[in-house]
Amino acid sequence: MLFNSLTFLLFFALVLFFHRLPLSWRAKKKNLLVASYVFYAAWNPPFVLLLWISTLTDWYVARGIARSAAASRRRALLAVSLAVNLGLLGYFKYAGFLLDNLVVLLRMVGIAFEPAAPDIILPLGISFYTFQTLSYSITVYRRDAEPSNSFLDYALFVTFFPQLVAGPIVRSGDLLPQFATPRQADSRQLGWGLVLFTFGIFQKVVLADTLLAPSADLVFADAANAGALDAWIGTLAFSGQIFFDFAGYSLCAIGTALCLGFVLPENFHYPYAALGFSDFWRRWHISLSSWLRDYLYISLGGNRIGVSRTHLNLMLTMLIGGLWHGASWHFVVWGGLHGAYLVIERGSWHFMAAATALRGRAPRLLAATATFTVVSVTWAFFRAASLRDAAHIVATMFDGTPAALVDAAGVATVSSVIAATFAAQWWLRDADLEQRFTDLPLVARGLFLFVLLASILLAPGDDRAFIYFQF
């Protein structure tokens, strides 16, 4: 069920209605759990089984770990959680990719192997909920938290529909305590939650799908014939599209949860105004980058073992982060490039520190522009259908070939949306959005929302799924 669908509006109205009835807290949580399963099953009912497997595995693993004093048993139990969750993820997401690469490797050593193409459907949100349940078991293993006493709360933590299929990836410490006590949104939460939801839908439907996606699709579908301007416009369009698509989803998720009285963590904080790449990753898909930092980078040793090992750990973390996004080498390259940027940035730390220490706005703006440009160019590797297309697009950006694909209206639309996005993120980079909104006069607030709603209504709906659904 997509947030930008009439079905979701109907579903959510019903959920909200039942959540505000004078029922016991336990009954309300049961309602939310059932609603979450309905939300997931609306896409493909049998795959609810996978959710149950993941839920039950980590419930029992975490309890076993908490009860056990023996380190070996605790490790074995954690290995069970890792094997089940990563096994599911590996089978459904990476089996085809591994098989393709095996075929290529065998061909390289002269063995002809033509297996039948695996017909595997990628279960919606599997990359998100497996990471969420894994974090629960790892947290208990590290003795950072006790396992939950309530299976209902725990199952709801895994399944909570606003963030189930595309995050934010929530930690148990953030959500489980919220299920422990009765919650119902107050007027601020309800009002602001609806604003966030509306703003999220606006970002997805109007900015990502209507204004930016057509130019990105046009260029990347015909990468071989793109000219320099096409390559820039297509790549910048995708840079904006993926931000508004995913940040829009996250806003919808946070807004939906807030309408029910729950607070989800922020997932994007004006990433295109980042000063450098570490800053970018503190602002982009925050829940994934912090997950990778806490459970992968630190587990690998982080920066505690020496400079070379730190660089290796950074590269490994970003390569795996790239692979998390999809079973294809171009995602790995995208992750590898970001790893390299982080290593280079870390290597030139003193220089960067000196540069950003300058108080003037100009050097900071220059650093933000440079970061945004490099991040945007790197998106070509994420979006292109193949590595060859990506390399061609990036090379074309600098070879001066005349434009052949995007028309003047496309150029004007993309450049104005991207310029406005960069300016807005720069202006808001240290701001609190809610504060900025509530500081507006009442009429301005109302009219701002009216503009969002009217734009959503007029934007042609072409049923694009959220990009991150495929991950």
Next chain:
Amino acid sequence: MRSSTSSSDRRRWFTTWLIAAFAFALSFGAWEAFWRHQGFVPSVTDDAALWAATLRGLKREDPEEIAIVGSSRIQLGINPDAFVAATGWRRPVQLAVAMGPSLPVLRHLAEEGFRGRVICEVNPRIFFAEERKLDWLIGSYLRKYHSLTPADIVEERLGSAFQQAFVTRLPALSPRELLRAGMAGQLPAPEFISVQRDRYRYADYSHLDSLDRRIRTVRRLRRRSKATFLDPQAVERLVAEVATLVRKIRDRGGEVIFVRLPTNGHILDDERRVVPRERYWDALASGVDASAIHFQDHPELAAFSGPDGEHLDQRDAAPFSRALGAILLRELGRPGDE
């Protein structure tokens, strides 16, 4: 102090949303009224999801069920109310697709246990084409049917109910089209075809001020088209396959009726040239154990002509459906009649 803050907060949020809702309702109503006044009428998006949901609604096991397969000609040519009034049959389920070949749908119905009546429109340029280029279209529609999720079904129902009620989200009124029309210094023109939730289409050619241009375009495209058509052996193989499909449906108690809808002018001339009746239609009609109705054999059907040479205007669709219904009734009788 706390309750006073909370109460003022509530008031402020309520007012914010009230202003937004009021402005939205007011402008939505004005927008809707303006475009309706310009001649726009609601129309449903006729896409794979609507087709798949329509196919899903087909009662395969019911011998009284009627399915229409074919191209846009029969999607525009049949007025279901007039057809039902003339035949007393159940309202047919409209599965024809613009530019769509009928064979893959007939194949699907034959292989999926359909027991009712199939009205299979034969558009000779599509039905007897050598390259099955257009089969991908039905293939994509059938894939949508097989992958239809519960959410898709609900969304399709809600979406088409909204589209049937309002003109605001018509493609012709999208911001891009409005901008294009604005740059040309004019308002967008109403669509001449509207689609209903049951997938029947109604064409009002009086809205189409560029009919001549459209006819010229179709003629040019046809002239340029390098389409080739089946040779006699291939026609024989095709007819044999169709006969098998017909037999499967008849063995379950169902019927298939092949229908060739009226064409005229340059379209008919073109069809006579590239897919002559004797070589194609007659081979089909004589090779299958099913009723085959060609408009040229029935003066009451041949009397109709489409403004563009192949599609009937909505004003003609009702009398044409009554005429066709009367012929079908003569040929097949009411369901259950021996």
